[in-house]
Amino acid sequence: MAHLSQQDVLIACSCGSLRPLIKLYFCRHCIVLRCGYCVSQEVDSIYCSNCLENLASSEAKLKKNRCGACFDCPCCFHTLTIRATTISRINPPVDGSPTPSKTSVKNYYLSCFFCRWTSRDAKIPDKLTATSSNWPEHENTYTARISSLIEYFKIITLRERLEKENRMFLHSSRRGYQHFSEKFGLTAMLARKRAGLPPLSLGRDDTSTLPHIAPSIASEHVEPLPDDVFTEAIDIVKLTSLPQRFGIPDLQPELISNLFPIHKQLFIKRSQRCRSCLHNIFKPEYGPASIKFKLHLAAYYYVPEIRLMEKIKLKRRQYTHLMLKISNPAQISTQIQFLQFEDVTDIVQNNEVFNFEEKKDDSIDTKSITNLAPIQKKTYPLEKSRRITFKTNGKINLPDVIISLPARDDTAEYDEANDSDMYQDNPSVIVWRKGNKVIVKFSVIPNNDVEDNEDIKIGFIMRYSYHGKIISPLEQKGNKDIRLLDIKIFISIRVCISPTELLTSGNYQIRTYLGKLMS
Amino acid sequence: MSKSEVKIYHGAIVCKETKIRGDVTIGSMTIVHPCATIIADAGPIVIGDGNIIEEQVVIINRLPENSQNKDDISTLRIGNNNVFEVGCIVETSSIGDNNVLECKSYIGPGIKLGVGCVIGAGCRLTLPETLPDNTLVYGKNCIRKIISDKPPNQNLQREFLTKVLPNYHHLKKSKTAIMQIAPQ
Structure with a gap:
């Protein structure tokens, strides 16, 4: 698990937050990275994690999001x-038999296998x-008060919604009103409305229907402390924690x-939806x-x-080799190139870096896909992209x-079989290759103003070819889209940076590395 | 010290692979798994009846670090019906009855367990003290409380192991053929 959740390599999401690869999503339709912040989270189902019972959301609400059977x-x-x-x-x-049977x-009874608490303690x-239901419930003394308050606020929300x-x-003037006037004789009211005057009260004042709630009263009466509070020693074992x-x-x-x-809290299953194209x-x-x-x-x-393949020691004013293992998880081959952040703006214009066998189909563009549902789009506010807060203090070649x-x-x-012969790799760059994995040699130098024992942070752009294959009505040709x-x-x-330590040669590192791989 | 000093009472199941060194007495109906280690360096270890000592358990009667005097002999006494779960380490000098030492727990020197104590999984006790009866130590922070329940009876587990272990392991022969009450 540790290798999955490694925090050393972070990737910038399209919204600007930095996440490790395993915490990112990839929208196939927008072809951008998405993270937990910039997708819309939807509740799919509510269930109890212990008895795996599925509950409807209304039922879960009624049960206060707790399972009735599990504790x-x-x-x-x-x-428990x-x-x-x-x-x-x-x-x-019994009569006739002398010995008691x-x-x-x-x-x-309920028991906790971890802390050995049992329902007998309570x-x-x-x-x-052995049925899991019908354990005694403790009655909340304020149930009546709480329910009356809930009732009160329900009516208020209902009224506010009505008002809205x-x-x-x-404001909507185009609605027909004929049937209203026939049914209720509302012509006068509608006439007022058309004239822009406030509607007349119908005589039924809604405020009178609000249930009466007793406001809570502050009391000065506080129960005095028991007499032994200062004399009795506190037994911490018997007291509860916060x-x-x-x-x-x-x-x-x-x-x-x-x-x-305590009744067990219910869990939810979530589904994530891209906020811009509304695809799941x-x-x-x-x-x-x-x-x-x-x-x-x-x-x-x-x-x-x-x-990152291994821990390296960086030296001041010296380039140190950094080994990165890159693997292609997709089912289609890809081509990868590395760019500095500064380079990107001008390289984008000159798009002939890659020589693909298939030509890029220009008829499909991302915008037409994103415009699939412009009406629904309103309900999903898009995440404002934030600035990437990652300060680099080193340079990577x-x-x-x-x-x-x-x-x-x-x-x-x-x-x-070693398939590295199939590729004309430069051995000074590509140290090792097998299957869909490759180890690439980079070199890193820390900035001069870096303090000792400070993490060295570097950044670059990985440009890779993505072969999207979306079958959608917009893409009737079904062309491979690159x-x-x-x-x-x-x-x-x-x-840490060790200014005193001698430079270990990069070649030595590679040799030990390959040795490790062989063994 | 030689292995001949190991005393195994009738009905005890001690596997041949078990590492036992020094003067060790194992009471009847006690079960010792093959990968357990019992080392009596500083003095004899006396284990009572009906204990279950699982795999990777280490029970050591170790010489105190500061004393160089070899004559300073102390006996490690373990009572009856205790359960030593996988990987726990015992360096104490006295354990009562019906205690459970859960997986990977550690009991350092000088900690005396009473009756019915439970040391939770992974809990480490290092300072010398005497735990009151029915103490439970659990969780990451070694929270303590007194439990009302006795630890569950291990009879079924013991019977099962008595049947199963001889099928797959060679056993150490018990030295005393006559039924005897294990020393307390």
Whole structure:
């Protein structure tokens, strides 16, 4: 897992936030990177993570987003399990038999396997059946007050919505009113409306229908402290911690013995949608037990992955070799080129860097795809792109080559043959090649004003060819669409600068490296 | 010290691969897995009845670092029906009955366990003290509390292991053929 969540190599999302590759999405339709900030998150299903029961959103709302059957430990917040014990009971002797008969009864109680809290600690009586429902609930003393407040505010929201709709109705002048006038005799009112006058009150004053709520009254009366508060030693083992108290907000017990099982919080399955083209980019399967995805446009399936190969030691005023392993995750081969940030503006104009066999089809452009649903677009405010806050304090020398990487092939891993002969690689740049992976040699120099033990941060642009194959009504030809995508890569090298240490030769590093690979 | 000093009482299951060194007594119905290590350097180790000592468990009666005196003998006494789960390390001098030492827990020298204590997975106790009965230590921060429940009975697990372990491992022969009550 550690290699997946590596934070050394960050990629700039289209919105400007920096994320590792595994946390990025890739919208196939806009052909840009998206991150969790610039997609719209939608709730697909609500379920309990313990019993995997699927709940409708209204039902979940009614149950306050908690599962009715499963409980969390109030002490350590792990899931409680039902445990059985056998209790033998001595029956009173029946007429005729001199000895009392023994029967064993199974009793069930809730228990936490982590902190060994049991429902017996809360003095909840054991149950005779193993069914997970019908555990006693504690009654909140303020239920009536809370429900009356909720009722009150529901009416207020309803009224505000009505007012809003009325206002909209006022402004829309083209609506027919004939049927109204016939049915309710509203002609006078409509005439007023047309004249731009405020509508007459219908006589029914809505404020009178609001339920009466008693405002809460502050009280000066505070219960005095118990007499032994200053004399008794505090037993910390018996007191609850703050998280435990806030876990049960309506009780907030001070003693461990007063804790009460908490209903388990429900989980949601989310799907992500691109905000600009409104296509789903990430959609899990609906069932709570399934861990598969219907749609899974993660960036690590589309963007070549860059990985730091080893820790290096940088020296002041000296170039040090940096090995980056680049692998192509896509099913189609790609070509990669590296650019400095400064270069990009002029290279974009001169687009003949790559020589593709197939010509780029100019009839398809991204804009026409993004204009698919202009009406719905209003509901998704686009994320304002922010400035990339990554200050580089080193310079990287990029090799001036175009690296072609073949498609990912899972069987290639077992292939012993060395296919590096198939490519005319410059051995001073490409150190190693196998399948869809390649190790490229860069050189890095820190800026002169860098302090000792400071991370060296470098950045560059990886331009790669993306073979999009979107079957959409706009693309009737089904042509292979080749684009050049620029991905901004930021690498922080967590290596201290040692001004005193001697320069280890780059060649030596490569040799040890290859040795490592061979072994 | 030679291996001949190992005393295994009748009914105990001790696998041949188990590393046992020094003067070790293992009570009846105790089960020791093949990869456990029991080392009695500083003095004898006496293990009572019905304990389960799982894989990778290390029980050491170690010489204190500061004392060079070899005559300073102290006995490590372990009571009955304790469970030493996978990978726990015991360097203490006294363990009572019905304790559970969960996976990868560590009990340093000078910590005395009473009855019914549970040391949670990964918890490390290093300062010398005596834990009161039914103490539970759990979580990352080694939070303590007193539990009302006894640790669950391990009879079923013990019976199962008694049946299964001899099928796949050679056992150390018990030295005393006559049924004896293990020393407490």
